Amino acid sequence: MPHPDHHNRLLDAVTTDFAILRGHPQPFGVSNLAGGVNFAVFSRHATALSLVLFQPGVLEPLMVFPLDPEINRTGDVWHLCLQGLVAGFEYGYCAARDSDDKSPVHRFDAKQVLLDPYAQAISGPSIWRTASRQAARQGNWRGLLVDNRFDWGMDRPLNRHLADTVIYEMHVRGFTQDVSAKVAHPGTFLGLIEKIPYLMELGITAVELLPVTEFDEADNYRTNPLTGQSLHNFWGYHPLSFFAPKAAYAVNLAAGAQVREFKEMVKALHAAGIEVILDMVFNHTGEGNEQGRTLSFRGLDNSVYYILDEKTGAYANYSGCGNTVNCNHPVVRDLIIDALCFWVTEMHVDGFRFDLASILGRGSKGEVLANPPLLERIAGNPVLAGTKLIAEAWDAAGLYQVGTFPNFGRWAEWNGKFRDDIRCFVRGDNGLVPVLATRLAGSSDLYQDDGRAPYHSINFVTSHDGFTLADQVSYEQKHNEANGEFSADGCDNNFSANYGVEGETDDPAILKLRARKVRNMAALLILAHGVPMLLSGDEMGRSQKGNNNTWCQDNSLGWLNWSELESNRDLFNFFRNLIAFRQRHPLLRPRHFEGAESGERCLTWHGTRLNQPDWSKRSHSLGMHLQGLADEAEIYLIARAADTPATFALPQPGKGNQWRRFVDTALSAQEASSVPGQEVPLGDAHSYRVKKQSVVVLVSS
Numbered sequence: 001m002p003h004p005d006h007h008n009r010l011l012d013a014v015t016t017d018f019a020i021l022r023g024h025p026q027p028f029g030v031s032n033l034a035g036g037v038n039f040a041v042f043s044r045h046a047t048a049l050s051l052v053l054f055q056p057g058v059l060e061p062l063m064v065f066p067l068d069p070e071i072n073r074t075g076d077v078w079h080l081c082l083q084g085l086v087a088g089f090e091y092g093y094c095a096a097r098d099s100d101d102k103s104p105v106h107r108f109d110a111k112q113v114l115l116d117p118y119a120q121a122i123s124g125p126s127i128w129r130t131a132s133r134q135a136a137r138q139g140n141w142r143g144l145l146v147d148n149r150f151d152w153g154m155d156r157p158l159n160r161h162l163a164d165t166v167i168y169e170m171h172v173r174g175f176t177q178d179v180s181a182k183v184a185h186p187g188t189f190l191g192l193i194e195k196i197p198y199l200m201e202l203g204i205t206a207v208e209l210l211p212v213t214e215f216d217e218a219d220n221y222r223t224n225p226l227t228g229q230s231l232h233n234f235w236g237y238h239p240l241s242f243f244a245p246k247a248a249y250a251v252n253l254a255a256g257a258q259v260r261e262f263k264e265m266v267k268a269l270h271a272a273g274i275e276v277i278l279d280m281v282f283n284h285t286g287e288g289n290e291q292g293r294t295l296s297f298r299g300l301d302n303s304v305y306y307i308l309d310e311k312t313g314a315y316a317n318y319s320g321c322g323n324t325v326n327c328n329h330p331v332v333r334d335l336i337i338d339a340l341c342f343w344v345t346e347m348h349v350d351g352f353r354f355d356l357a358s359i360l361g362r363g364s365k366g367e368v369l370a371n372p373p374l375l376e377r378i379a380g381n382p383v384l385a386g387t388k389l390i391a392e393a394w395d396a397a398g399l400y401q402v403g404t405f406p407n408f409g410r411w412a413e414w415n416g417k418f419r420d421d422i423r424c425f426v427r428g429d430n431g432l433v434p435v436l437a438t439r440l441a442g443s444s445d446l447y448q449d450d451g452r453a454p455y456h457s458i459n460f461v462t463s464h465d466g467f468t469l470a471d472q473v474s475y476e477q478k479h480n481e482a483n484g485e486f487s488a489d490g491c492d493n494n495f496s497a498n499y500g501v502e503g504e505t506d507d508p509a510i511l512k513l514r515a516r517k518v519r520n521m522a523a524l525l526i527l528a529h530g531v532p533m534l535l536s537g538d539e540m541g542r543s544q545k546g547n548n549n550t551w552c553q554d555n556s557l558g559w560l561n562w563s564e565l566e567s568n569r570d571l572f573n574f575f576r577n578l579i580a581f582r583q584r585h586p587l588l589r590p591r592h593f594e595g596a597e598s599g600e601r602c603l604t605w606h607g608t609r610l611n612q613p614d615w616s617k618r619s620h621s622l623g624m625h626l627q628g629l630a631d632e633a634e635i636y637l638i639a640r641a642a643d644t645p646a647t648f649a650l651p652q653p654g655k656g657n658q659w660r661r662f663v664d665t666a667l668s669a670q671e672a673s674s675v676p677g678q679e680v681p682l683g684d685a686h687s688y689r690v691k692k693q694s695v696v697v698l699v700s701s
Contacts, residue, residue, distance in 0.1 A: 018084035020065065025077035028338065029118030029243075030091065030145045036083035037145060039091070041116055042331055043300045044076040045106060046095040051080055052113050054090040054142055056123065056255060061113075062089070076331075088255065090123055090142035092116065095300050104313030105303040107294055115296035117335060119143030120243045120342070121256050122214045127232065128173070128187070128248040141214070141240060141295060146256030148346060150263045157350055158275050159386055160205055162412060162531055163455035163589045166579055167277065168204040169463055170536035171235065171558070172212060172249050180562040185251045189258075189265040196272045202539060202572070203579035206275040206388075208353055210464055211236035212262070214244040215286055220552050222484035231484055231552040235464065237355060238286030238321065240295060242339040245347075259347075266348045275350035277388060278343060282325060282336050283359035283395070289315050289322035297325075304329055307366055316366050318359050320396030327360045333374045336360075341383045351388025353414070358395040361406055368399060372406055379408035390414065390458055403446030412456040414463075415443055415530065422461050423472065423495035426520045428641045428693070431617040436639065437605055440624055441594060442529035448593045455591070457530035461521045462538055465491075467548045469521060469538040472496045473514040474503055479546030482553065490549030503546055516694060519574055519665035519672055520639070523695045526578040527637060529590055536560065539575040541568040570669035577673040581662060584676045585699070587626045587635055602627040610649045621690075625651055633657075634700040638690050645691045653700035658685055662699050666691035 023038050031038050039051055051065040067078050078093075096110035115122065124141030176183045176191035183194040192207075199207065215236040222231045236246070250258040266276050285305075287298045290313070297305035307316040307324045315323040326332050343349045354360060361372035378384060393405040393413045402416050418439050425432040438445050442454025462469050467478075476498045480487045499517070500510045518541075526532045536542075537560045544550050550558045565572060582588045587601060594603050605613040606623035613622060620642035626635040634653050640646060650659060660679035665672050674680055679699055682688065690696050 014086060015084040018082070021081035021083055022071055023079035023081035025074040025079050028077075029116060029120065030143065032145075033081060036081045037085045038079065038081045040077055040079040041093055041118075041300065042077055043095050044304060044331075045097060045301055046078070046108060047098050048096040048110070049078045050094045052092050052094055054092075056088060056090055059140075064094075087145065087147070090144055092140075092142050093300065105308050105310060107298050107302040107313075109294060109299055112294050112299050113140060113142070114294070114299040115141050115240060116143040117241070117296055117300070118243060118338070119241060120148070120346075121146040121259050122241055122244040122247065123255060124214075124247070125216070125218070126248040127218045129253070144255050146259050148259065150260060152263070152267060152348065155267050155270050155348060157348070157386055158270060158273065160275060161455075162388055163453070163591055164583070165206050165275070165388070165455075165531050166204045166526070166582065167206045167208050167458070167531060167533040168199065168202070168536060169208045169210070169533055171210045171464065173554070174234070174559045175536060176560075178556065178559040178561055181560065182562065188249050188251050189261045190251050193265055193268045196268060196274070199274060200272050202576055203583065204274065204534065206277050206350065207269065208277040208279060208533065210279050211239060211281055211355075212246055212249060212278060213239050213280070214241045214246050215239055217248070217554070219286060222552065224482045225484055226482050229555075232554040233552065234554040234558050235551040237281050237551065238284075239281045240286050242280070242282065242335065243342055262347060270348070275388075276348075277351040277353055277390070278349050279353045279355060280340075281355045282327060283356040284319035284321045284323050284325055287323060289317065292322055304331055307362070307364060318362065318366060318395045318397040318399070319356055324359060324362070324366070326364055328363055328369065328372060328374050333377060336374060337377055337381060340378065340387075341381070344383060344387055349387075351390065353390040353392065355392055356395045357391035357393055357405065358399045358401050361401075370406075375406050375411070376408050379410035388412070403443070407450060407452060407456070409451060412458050412531065413446075414533075415446065415457045415459055417446065418443060418457065418459045418528070418530070419461055420495055422521055422524050425639070425641055426517055426524070427495060427497050428620065428643070433613070433619045433622050434615050436622055437613075437624070440524065440528045440637070441603060442590065444593050453590075453592055454529040455531050455589075458533050459525055459528050459530040460533040460535070461525050462535040463533070464535065465549070467494055467496055467546075468535060468542050468544055469518050470514075470541045470543045471546055471548070472521070473517040474498055474543070475546040476502060477546070478548040479503075480549055482547060482557070483549060484552075490547075494548060513693070515571075515669060516665050518571070520693070520695045522575060523578060523663055523665060523697065524639060526575070526582055527588055527697065529588065532582070534575070539572050540565045541571055570672070574669075574673045577675060578663070581676045581697075585633060585635060587628045587632055604651075606648070606651070608646050608648050610651055621646060621648075623648055627654070630655070636698040638688070638696040640690045640695070641693055643692050645689060647687050647689050649687050650685065650698070652685075657700040658682065659698045660701055661696070663695060663697035665696075666694035
């Protein structure tokens with residue numbers, strides 16, 4: 001029997017001119033057309049499909065519309081248009097296939113209500129909005145038709161050149177969730193807006209947001225064995241949607257508020273001169289492996305959306321997360337392109353970082369494609385022509401393409417080799433001086449041979465995945481016991497060192513050395529050719545207590561503790577000065593590799609003696625002299641990882657200028673850097689005494 005008030009609710013949902021029309025196969029998703037609200041969804045292998053409408057917060061369907069394949073299907077697209085439908089409904093689809101089809105590749109279930117892959121907003125359960133996991137589980141994810149109108153004012157893409165970009169990787173919730181953030185709206189898009197003055201003071205030019213498309217933070221069923229507390233999917237690398245912003249990152253509980261508040265955040269960041277880059281996960285979904293839940297793609301057309309074993313239906317797992325999206329299927333390619341264009345045109349984002357991007361270059365059987373059509377289409381799409389495209393150029397199945405990623409002249413890459421080489425050099429490993437020179441000069445070994453530039457190298461030493469910078473110099477082993485996986489998770493080879501004590505210590509000598517090592521890595525990262533990416537919190541000495549995989553830690557391990565900013569103000573100033581220095585000197589932001597600029601820039605390598613760099617295996621020192629146009633200041637960087645000091649001869653700067661000290665990481669925390677333009681003149685213009693395990697940067701004036 002229907003609920004007693006079902007009839008009344010039905011009347012409330014429609015107007016007197018309600019009518020059911022055939023509808024149109026394009027655009028996909030839900031759209032307002034002249035004749036009403038149009039629904040269009042792809043399913044090639046379904047033989048029956050129904051549209052299901054709900055009232056917000058009500059579990060039982062309000063209306064079910066079986067689609068007639070003779071009328072409401074064009075090719076592989078099912079469609080329907082409803083005239084006179086009142087705004088505010090939720091919707092989903094039920095898809096079925098003939099019962100006599102026993103193929104293992106299909107997972108149709110006529111009783112399961114499925115999410116629309118093109119839904120631009122989603123309602124559903126959230127433990128970040130509900131007091132308990134059990135309460136959050138009472139609902140289901142459903143699509144929403146939202147009003148996309150928004151006053152963007154004069155907001156336009158900032159179109160900052162990639163070479164001039166400084167990226168700040170951050171987690172929306174973790175950035176302001178801790179009480180120490182002292183924001184009115186912790187853990188949200190609006191909370192991030194409150195911290196824009198801080199980002200401006202630091203000097204970064206772009207935020208790179210960990211996944212903000214809808215995901216289920218409760219899909220982790222482990223508990224912390226140390227505390228017994230439930231663990232969450234904190235990072236969000238299990239997408240339920242490629243379009244819909246996460247509702248729990250909105251302050252307002254009203255349907256569609258997440259879309260509006262995301263736009264407010266982008267508009268505010270743009271007004272501050274800060275671009276927005278999204279970490280997009282197209283390589284897998286939150287539906288998991290064979291034992292996972294059917295939520296959307298799997299129930300609409302499993303064999304199209306995923307790479308499967310055709311005989312058993314088992315999912316290929318190149319992502320390490322249970323399934324792999326069939327990215328180069330034409331329908332899936334269109335879905336991904338449409339999602340990217342939506343984020344650029346409707347949400348005004350400036351670029352994308354593609355998680356495990358090497359999967360985007362695999363074919364339907366998992367084979368590595370020489371010229372992947374998806375990557376080419378993204379690179380050549382006219383709407384995306386001004387956006388930043390950044391690949392994580394590897395996957396979880398061993399495909400490592402740093403320097404060889406199919407780039408079509410457009411793609412930049414997370415330079416994992418830069419990360420490892422800088423870590424190893426600063427640690428004091430042998431044989432790294434030649435490699436250091438290559439990394440400082442933009443990694444020509446990786447990017448010059450295919451016509452790319454230094455700025456196609458996204459340089460980083462730390463990221464969300466791995467140790468923080470403070471932990472990089474405090475731990476030799478990962479300490480992931482709190483993740484509930486017996487420390488089987490997370491990278492084992494971190495190229496880290498603890499310098500005498502594993503973890504926290506009060507030893508002043510160890511603390512002094514660790515602080516110097518942090519400054520060394522920061523200086524080499526921010527002043528190297530290429531695009532520096534900083535991990536949020538490194539500038540205030542943030543630690544994760546040796547945990548190098550905090551994907552499930554929705555707590556103090558995953559959140560920034562803003563009280564550390566004051567206790568590490570000197571470190572913050574060091575980062576801020578480095579960024580300002582980089583932006584002040586174009587020599588540090590080249591558009592071409594050395595030799596390709598017709599004499600505009602000259603880069604010379606030195607050792608303790610001028611023009612005599614020591615490339616031997618036991619060498620731990622390098623001098624880099626940058627000279628540019630007549631009106632540009634010269635820069636001299638010295639990196640020494642040896643355990644002894646050394647005196648370095650200095651070249652004579654031109655135009656009668658003198659050398660001034662900008663950075664000496666061996667000095668006290670307060671003196672380790674100067675405000676750009678206020679550098680300290682040297683008393684000896686011919687040489688500089690470089691202390692052990694330190695970096696020195698000089699500038700002429």
